[in-house]
Amino acid sequence: xxxxxxxxxxxxxxxxxxxxxxxxxxxTRNGKYxxxxxKPGKYILGVSAVESPARHTPYxxxxxxxxxxxxxxxxxxxxxxxxxxxxx
Numbered sequence: 001x002x003x004x005x006x007x008x009x010x011x012x013x014x015x016x017x018x019x020x021x022x023x024x025x026x027x028t029r030n031g032k033y034x035x036x037x038x039k040p041g042k043y044i045l046g047v048s049a050v051e052s053p054a055r056h057t058p059y060x061x062x063x064x065x066x067x068x069x070x071x072x073x074x075x076x077x078x079x080x081x082x083x084x085x086x087x088x
Contacts, residue, residue, distance in 0.1 A: 011042040
């Protein structure tokens with residue numbers, strides 16, 4: 001789908017209330033998304049993780065690999081120059 005919000009949340013920010021979480025979001029185009037220029041570190045990936053569901057993104061908060069509990073999300077580690085593919 002298009003315009004689905006995908007967010008990267010630094011692990012150290014994941015336990016904070018949503019209003020205080022640091023994050024970076026991108027939106028899908030033809031079902032794909034790209035984050036360029038991400039600083040090295042450990043992140044959690046989520047759908048509708050930052051903003052409430054909206055008309056174009058009616059999905060509940062879901063964290064990779066699945067589920068609505070941010071504390072059970074899998075950590076994605078990003079290194080300098082690394083390209084990660086196939087995280088759905």
